[in-house]
Amino acid sequence: MGFEGEVRRLMRQEDLLGELVIDEADFPWLNGRFVPTPTFRGVKPWFDESLALTEAEEYERFDDSYARIAGTLSLVAPSGPVAEFLLHISDDRAWFRCSDEPFDNV
16 A cells, blocks of 8 residues: 555654554554654553553553553654554554544544
């Protein structure tokens, strides 16, 4: 679909937390290598917790946990920030879906 090689930036306000280099597209999910910056350490526990809750199928707790990520961080595509995203990070891998419109409106 033409996403391979594109880069998405994970931001906390003006701070770059890491880059996601897309190497696989199974739309709507995109997968890639995650290259963190040292500032990612501050939010890494958020991603660890949300992934553990997903794997445990504790979806209500996941929603509460992920709200912190979605409310604090942004995902920036080559065309600019996306309106909404769902991002999982484990070690040096990331998989995500995103939209230029909020998911409720898609």
